[in-house]
Amino acid sequence: MVAVLALTALLAGCSADPIPAPAPAPPVPTVQAETTQLVAGITDIGPGFNPHLRADQSAVTQAISTLVLPSVFRPDANGNLQLDRTIATSAQVTSTAPFTVSYELNVQASWSSGAPIAAEDFVYLWQQMRSQPGTIGSSGYRAITDVRSRAGGKAVDVTFDRPYPYWPELFSGLLPAHILKDAPGGWTAPMANGVPVSGGPYRVMGVDRVRGEVLLTRADPYWATPAVLDEIMLRRIDTPLLTAALANRDIDLALPDAGPDVDRAIAAVTSTGGTGRPTVQRAPRPVVQSLEFRSGGGPMADPRVRQGVAAALDRDAIRRAVAPAAVPADAFGVAPSDAGYEPTAPAGAPARPDPAASAAAFTGAGYVRGSDGQWQIGGSPLSLVVGAAADRPQDLAVARVVVAQLKAAGVRATLVTPPAADLFAQPTVTPATPSATPTPAAGGAGPAPGAPTTPAAPTTPAPTPQAAPPATSETPSTTSTTSAPTGPVAVDVLVGARPATGAPGPRLDSEYGCPDPSVPAGSPGVSCFPAVQPLLDRLTSAQTAPADPAALADAERVLWTQLPGLPLYQQQGLVVSTPQTDAVTRVTPGPLATGPFTGATRWNEPEPKDR
Incomplete structure (x- = not known):
């Protein structure tokens, strides 16, 4: 043992200084x-x-x-709906009594929050579409009686109250139920300045x-x-x-x-x-610019007043003043962009301006024209409220022309411009009025070249109304000689766009059919005429393309007679690319x-x- 220790000490004494550790390699630059x-x-x-x-x-x-947003079906290049397999691996009719459609959802499909895209999203959209006012394409959702979940939410069975051949149009643009269902103002507020999650x-x-x-x-x-x-x-x-x-x-x-x-x-x-x-x-x-008449109350509840107003309006002049490149829309249920589109408007009034027909309709309703040129009944003037959303510039521009034409025809008209979220959902609105001299919207030109392009977070301020075009000879100022209303008002003539996509039957039923009883009474856009509902039921059950021609023609005739509103034009867009x-x-x-x-x-x- 002593010899071993001595040898170890000797070797240690003879060794050189320790070799230093190699220097770390310089970091590889990342690009x-x-x-x-x-x-x-x-x-x-x-x-x-x-x-x-x-x-x-x-x-x-x-x-x-x-x-x-995720959709079960999406249109192909020809506009035909095809199953989006990133969302659903299967969607088919599995029963005819009751009529049932079963969806098998992609197990990988999820919201960016990590929650699965699942049955609860179907349930949420169904419930909102049948109960909320101002929706697009509610007809098919009103036909649904139940939405049931299977396979832990990754399979859905949807039952209908009747055979519904247009079911592939439903459940497009699914919304995140796990976020919206409990959010304050969940149907609208969280999506006013963004979309909280992605699917x-x-x-x-x-x-x-x-x-x-x-x-x-x-x-x-x-x-x-x-x-x-x-x-x-x-x-x-x-x-x-x-x-x-x-x-x-x-x-x-x-x-x-x-x-x-x-x-x-x-x-x-x-x-x-x-x-x-x-x-x-x-x-x-994908929309038709239109007018809607409040047929459920006020002066416009009388069909003769609606006929008088329609005959006083010049739809071509409205289009020329606001959208001269647009295509006139002369039908309620089909748009100029639809295959096989044919106008259904009658040759004269109410589709064309006719002062004599307008005067006859007002007279038939009991109105007389005073020495000041104003229509009145029992000493009270015929007074209408025209509504256009302050944050929808083209709607506001149309409303300016409508107000001017009504005044020229002897009808007292007041323009109110509430936010779109109120106008299209509430029976009455606060009568905000536009300024006589519109101010251009801030930032309309966008940032200067080279400026930062990252926008602010979704928690931005409420939308600032964008100005409509300045008044011209055809779009005069809306300053009224009458005092503006001081309390909440119901809109008699609403300016807005109606969808131009989907089959004509469900489109007509969504816009002019009787709504679900849970929709608030007096909601804008609600027009229920017993004479047309049986025709709409036929159209939503028709399995021919595009729809039952006889029922479609009959429905158009009834609508041009009852006048829930007036179609105006379909705007044309451009795709300009370098x-x-x-x-x-x-x-x-x-x-x-x-x-x-x-x-x-x-x-x-x-x-x-x-x-």
Whole structure:
């Protein structure tokens, strides 16, 4: 043992200094990939983003519904509905007594919050669509008697009160029940300035109403094929700045409404980044601009007054003043964009202005025309309230012309402009009136080139009403000679857009059929005429395409007689793209229901203009 210790000490004494540890390798520099983005110019952001509310209809809401919200069926390139297997692996009729449709949901499908896309989302949408006012396409949901969950919420059985051949149109744009069902104002408020979670390839990262921007970012994680682009920016661009925005490629895509000013702005673009003129594709908007008459109360409850008002209005003059590129809409149940569309409007009044017919209708209702030219009964003037949403500029522009035409016809008319969320849902509204001199909306031009493009968080201030076009010879000021109402009022003539998608039968029944008893009485858009309901029942049960022709023709005749309102026109939109955008997107107007962002998950970033 002593020898061993001695040997160890000797070896230690002879050893050199310890070899130092090698220096750590320098860190490998990481290259952060640049964010890929496409910027689309839009006309308006819109009041909100619930795709099931008439108040929220806009190009932005359509894009969000297409890219953010899950749908069981989606239209293909020809507009035919196809099962979206990222959401449901199967959907089929499993019983005829009672009529039952069974859905097997994709077990991987989930909201970005981590909650599964499940039966509770079906239940929530069904319950809201049949009970809330101001919805789009409620007919099919009213026919549902029960929605049952199976397989832990990943299978759904939906039963109907009758055979319903249009069931594939239902459960599009599902909403996150786990968030909305208990939220204050859950049907509308959480979606007024964004969408709380995503169930699709993109999510709404932020909405900045001052700058006029909505930012969509790729939803990570996402269970299906991810989108190629990191971001899609929707940016409001005023028409006077459209030429420069396209020429300088500050935007890659523009989606304006067609019109002379827009046409001139696009024609002035000789090239985009020096590589060629933009491509322009025309496409109808998925709505028909319309008037609605309050047939359930007030002066308009008398059909003769509705006939007199309709005969006093010049629909062509309204269209020329507000949307000269739009296509006249001369039917209630079908739109000019529908295959086989044929006008159903009668040759004269009420489809065409006829002062003599208007006067005869008012006289028949007991009104006389005073020396001041005003129609009155028992010494009281015929007075109507015209309503248009302050945050829907085109509606407001239409209302200005309607008010002017009614006044010229001897009808006292007052314009009120509440928020869209109130106008389309409440029986009465606070009579806010527009200013005589509209002020342009802030941020209409969008940020200057090179400015930051990240919008604010969804907790932005309430929408600021965007101004309607200034009064012209055809759109005079709405300043009334009568005092404005001081308390809540019911709107007699409501200006709004009605959907132009889906089968004609359910479309007509949704708009003009008798609502579910739970819908609040007096809600706007509720017109229930016993003479037309049996025809609507036939139309929603018809299995022929597009619908039972005889029932459709009879329904149109009744509606033109009863006059729940007047269709005006279908606005035409444009898809304007640069050559660089076309090369990486092949963008098209897309199916009417889902629009130009239908294939956006496959789009790539256009080549930067400085390359």
